[in-house]
Every structure is written in structure tokens, then in C-alpha cells.
Amino acid sequence: MRVPDAGLVRSVIRGGVRRRIRGYRRRGGILMYHRVIDAAFDPWGICVSPRMFDEQMQVLAEHRSTVDAVSFSADGDAYSRSGERLAVTFDDGYLDNVVAALPILERHEIPATIFVIGNAVGRTREFWWDALERAVLAPTVLPVELEITLGDERHRYTLADGSAEQATDGSAEQVTDGRWRADVDAAVTDRQRLFATLWAAIVVLDPDEQDRAADDLLTWSGQRVSVPRIMVDDNEFAELAAHPLITVGSHTLDHLSLTDLSPRRQRDQIHGGHRRIEELAGRRITCFSFPFGRYDDSAVAAARELGVDIACTSVPEPATVTDDRHTLPRLQALDLDGDAFARWLRDDHRLLRA
Numbered sequence: 001m002r003v004p005d006a007g008l009v010r011s012v013i014r015g016g017v018r019r020r021i022r023g024y025r026r027r028g029g030i031l032m033y034h035r036v037i038d039a040a041f042d043p044w045g046i047c048v049s050p051r052m053f054d055e056q057m058q059v060l061a062e063h064r065s066t067v068d069a070v071s072f073s074a075d076g077d078a079y080s081r082s083g084e085r086l087a088v089t090f091d092d093g094y095l096d097n098v099v100a101a102l103p104i105l106e107r108h109e110i111p112a113t114i115f116v117i118g119n120a121v122g123r124t125r126e127f128w129w130d131a132l133e134r135a136v137l138a139p140t141v142l143p144v145e146l147e148i149t150l151g152d153e154r155h156r157y158t159l160a161d162g163s164a165e166q167a168t169d170g171s172a173e174q175v176t177d178g179r180w181r182a183d184v185d186a187a188v189t190d191r192q193r194l195f196a197t198l199w200a201a202i203v204v205l206d207p208d209e210q211d212r213a214a215d216d217l218l219t220w221s222g223q224r225v226s227v228p229r230i231m232v233d234d235n236e237f238a239e240l241a242a243h244p245l246i247t248v249g250s251h252t253l254d255h256l257s258l259t260d261l262s263p264r265r266q267r268d269q270i271h272g273g274h275r276r277i278e279e280l281a282g283r284r285i286t287c288f289s290f291p292f293g294r295y296d297d298s299a300v301a302a303a304r305e306l307g308v309d310i311a312c313t314s315v316p317e318p319a320t321v322t323d324d325r326h327t328l329p330r331l332q333a334l335d336l337d338g339d340a341f342a343r344w345l346r347d348d349h350r351l352l353r354a
């Protein structure tokens with residue numbers, strides 16, 4: 001048996017005490033969504049099917065508990081002992097937010113905040129993370145060898161465990177397992193390891209290098225490089241910005257990993273994205289969220305300089321009244337039916353009054 005060291009025991013106790021103290025503070029929940037779509041694979045758990053999203057919004061509507069995310073600002077009224085107030089947010093600016101989510105939000109009269117990447121609006125190609133999923137997780141068969149230039153470096157990978165060829169004999173389940181989660185499950189097959197390795201290597205590149213890597217991977221895997229547009233265009237953005245239920249927020253210019261950038265580049269990304277969204281919306285924008293939930297002191301300082309009411313992270317906790325309004329935690333809503341969604345809010349987070 002492994003004997004835990006005293007430092008670990010102390011930190012576990014501290015973590016438990018901290019959670020208990022947080023649990024007694026006035027609180028509420030900020031829900032984080034990305035896409036409302038039926039997805040064949042979803043390694044980050046960011047896709048909720050339209051049917052499940054409808055059931056989840058039905059739960060919120062029955063409790064009459066939804067508020068705007070900015071109600072979690074300094075003088076906001078979203079915090080309560082019972083934790084019954086919840087806000088719905090979306091990140092990135094996917095077209096399905098307009099096509100699939102908006103009619104459901106309208107039917108249940110639920111407000112939502114959509115944090116849009118500045119350079120996503122009108123973008124006709126995928127972002128690299130969507131291309132990477134399609135290139136590495138979708139095909140039934142992949143070439144065994146991959147040689148690719150990432151940034152200035154040439155990389156070589158081999159799919160040696162058979163996860164490349166296995167698919168041809170019908171034993172494809174492990175290879176193309178749509179339930180595999182990159183953030184929860186261990187990478188077991190070479191294909192899953194390749195996905196995780198490439199993701200970590202591409203996230204730190206510049207935008208044009210990311211796009212080049214995406215094209216090279218799609219070509220290598222035999223997938224089409226160009227696909228129908230999946231981000232909002234100017235008109236759809238304008239529809240969101242004018243909609244009485246929707247608040248638009250900013251989400252940087254290019255969705256880079258802020259913690260891998262210098263403070264100066266962080267500021268360029270955060271302020272540049274905010275200006276772009278304000279120009280498109282034609283008015284002041286009052287909320288922001290950190291891409292990939294990644295932030296550090298200088299990124300938070302740059303977000304604070306925007307003068308926004310709230311900035312959201314992806315720390316998976318309820319928001320409590322003493323939290324810093326520029327690093328508000330958010331709970332990632334998964335593809336659950338209404339009952340499981342309600343249980344998750346109540347049992348795991350003591351939100352949503354019984």
C-alpha cells in the first residue's frame with residue numbers, strides 16, 4: 001500500500017475544507033456550453049445534442065431560475081443561499097448556436113451570453129481543433145506514418161499499435177470510439193496518443209502555423225480540407241447581437257493559449273478581440289471569457305483593463321459571492337438528459353432549488 005505523505009494529506013484536508021466553506025457561501029451557477037449538435041466524436045465533451053439541450057433548458061425554465069451572466073457581476077443579484085440562479089453561456093461563436101440553440105432558448109425564454117472569438121466571425125475554415133478531431137479521430141483508416149512540420153520543427157509519428165489498420169477488419173470500435181474523452185480518459189491507443197500529442201503541439205503555435213498544420217493533417221488523413229462554414233458570419237452575428245435574449249461577449253482575437261504568450265501578446269489578443277466584437281456589435285461589450293479556460297495574473301490584468309463586468313474561466317465550480325468577478329468559474333454542461341442534468345446540478349453542486 002502506498003503511504004500518502006503528510007503534505008498530501010494536509011492539502012487534501014485543505015481542499016475539502018475549502019470546498020465546504022465555498023458550499024456555505026451565497027452562490028449560483030454559470031453554465032458553459034460550446035456547440036449544440038449531434039456529434040459522432042467529442043473528445044472535450046463540448047457538444048450537447050439539440051434534444052438534450054432542449055431537455056436541459058426545460059429544467060431551467062421549470063425552475064424559472066435563469067439570469068443573465070452579468071448578474072454575477074460585483075453588484076449582481078445572482079448569488080443566493082439556495083443557489084437557484086443559473087446563467088447560460090456559450091463560447092467561440094459556432095453557427096449551431098444560431099441554428100439549433102437559439103430557437104430552443106426562444107421557446108423557453110432563456111437568456112444566454114455568447115462569447116465570440118473576434119476572428120471567428122465570417123471565418124470560412126475550421127479552427128485547428130475541429131480539423132484535428134476530423135483528421136485523427138474520424139477516419140476508419142489512417143496511414144501508419146505521419147511526418148509533419150509544426151512551427152519550425154519537423155516531427156515524425158508512427159501508429160505502431162495497429163490503431164491505424166485495425167479499422168479495416170471491423171474491429172474499429174476501440175479506434176473510432178466516439179465516447180473517448182481526451183480530458184478524462186487515458187490515451188490508450190496510438191491514435192489517441194497522437195491526438196493528445198498533436199493537440200499540445202499545435203495549441204502553442206501562431207494562427208497561420210495552426211492553419212497550416214490543420215491542412216497538412218487533413219490531407220495526410222484523406223479528409224476534405226474545405227468543409228461548410230461552422231462559425232457565425234456577419235449577418236448571424238448581427239442577429240445574435242440584436243436579439244433580446246442574447247448578450248454577446250468577447251473571447252480574444254484568435255483563441256490562442258494565453259498562458260503561452262508574453263503579457264504584451266496576451267493584451268493584444270484580449271483587447272484586439274474585444275475591439276473587434278464591439279465594432280461588429282456597434283456598442284460597448286461588458287463580458288469576456290478566457291480561451292481554453294487558461295489564464296494567469298497578466299491575462300487577468302489585461303481582461304480587467306477592458307472594464308468588463310465579468311470575465312469567465314472554465315474552473316468547474318459554482319460561482320460564490322466572494323469570487324473575483326474577473327475569474328468567475330463555470331460548469332461545463334455535458335450531453336445529459338433533463339433528469340441527469342438536474343441531478344448533476346443538485347447533487348454535485350447544490351444548485352437548482354429542489
Ligand SMILES: [Zn+2]
Nearest residue numbers: 091092291292
Ligand atoms: Zn473557446
